[in-house]
Amino acid sequence: GQQVMQIPQYQHVQEGEDFTTYCNSSTTLSNIQWYKQRPGGHPVFLIQLVKSGEVKKQKRLTFQFGEAKKNSSLHITATQTTDVGTYFCAVETSYDKVIFGPGTSLSVIP
Amino acid sequence: DSGVTQTPKHLITATGQRVTLRCSPRSGDLSVYWYQQSLDQGLQFLIQYYNGEERAKGNILERFSAQQFPDLHSELNLSSLELGDSALYFCASSSEPTGLSYTFGSGTRLTVV
Numbered sequence: 144g145q146q147v148m149q150i151p152q153y154q155h156v157q158e159g160e161d162f163t164t165y166c167n168s169s170t171t172l173s174n175i176q177w178y179k180q181r182p183g184g185h186p187v188f189l190i191q192l193v194k195s196g197e198v199k200k201q202k203r204l205t206f207q208f209g210e211a212k213k214n215s216s217l218h219i220t221a222t223q224t225t226d227v228g229t230y231f232c233a234v235e236t237s238y239d240k241v242i243f244g245p246g247t248s249l250s251v252i253p
Numbered sequence: 254d255s256g257v258t259q260t261p262k263h264l265i266t267a268t269g270q271r272v273t274l275r276c277s278p279r280s281g282d283l284s285v286y287w288y289q290q291s292l293d294q295g296l297q298f299l300i301q302y303y304n305g306e307e308r309a310k311g312n313i314l315e316r317f318s319a320q321q322f323p324d325l326h327s328e329l330n331l332s333s334l335e336l337g338d339s340a341l342y343f344c345a346s347s348s349e350p351t352g353l354s355y356t357f358g359s360g361t362r363l364t365v366v
Contacts, residue, residue: 176354185255185343186296188354231296235351240309241286243296 145170145236149244157252162219164247166232173235175215177206180246181228189217222251256280257358259344265364271332274361278325278346284308285327286347286355287319291340302327303350334365 146169156162166175174193178186190199192208192215199206203226205218219226229246236242256279266272278285287299298311302321313319316334321327331338341362345355 178355185357185359186345186355187255188356191354233355240298240301240311241355242298242311243288245295 145234145242147232147234147242147244149232149247151247152245153248153250155250155252156222158224159221162222162226162249164217164230164249166215166217166244168213168234170213172212175208176233176241177215177217178231178233178243179228180231184228186231186243219249222249224251224253227251255356255358257282257344257346257356259342259358259361261361262359263362263364265366266334268334268336268365270334270365271330272334272363274329274331274342274344274363276327276329276344276346276358278327278344279356282346282348282356283325284347284350285321285325286345287313287327287329288343288345289340290343290360294340296343299329301350308350331363336365339363339365 148167150165176191177189180186190206196210197208203220207216229248231246232244233241258277260275283304286301289297299313300319301309305321316332319329341360343360345357347353
């Protein structure tokens with residue numbers, strides 16, 4: 144079946160440093176979504192990417208969809224303590240269900 | 254407040270028991286999804302309903318069942334509970350069955366003792 148991988152599993156950064164998480168799929172994707180879950184909270188939708196090579200920005204966050212539509216990345220510039228949480232990518236399978244990657248847990252050291 | 258309401262927020266029950274988790278989707282959303290989140294398994298898709306009909310099924314155990322009612326709220330029934338069923342259960346909703354972002358509820362934390 145379709146597999147979604149995310150690396151790294153954990154990342155600890157000093158406040159102000161950059162952070163990147165990668166999402167890789169075993170199959171070509173129609174779209175990819177990114178969610179953030181704060182500790183003790185629920186997943187919150189960040190963005191959806193649809194087009195090959197698409198790049199979207201939200202303030203300090205930059206999202207990219209690979210040319211082959213099999214991978215994606217989320218980059219945070221100059222991390223802040225408010226960025227702490229787990230970042231999940233989510234992909235839609237051919238069976239109309241959305242599966243989530245295992246997530247990257249980000250810790251920011253003040 | 255995301256607009257998706259889940260009750261109860263916390264539930265503690267004994268092994269072998271049966272519980273029902275409830276979800277009211279965001280106003281206007283027809284699709285409801287159930288996910289299980291445990292520490293070592295991440296977010297596992299359980300089942301999806303769209304406008305009252307089951308649309309997609311994931312790794313849902315036979316001891317678990319769900320339904321979506323005419324008013325679009327959904328219930329997840331968990332029976333013959335085991336210790337390993339302890340987890341956070343999230344409900345999410347969207348307006349269409351595919352291709353759109355989800356809005357998650359705040360979850361129900363189930364503890365089986």
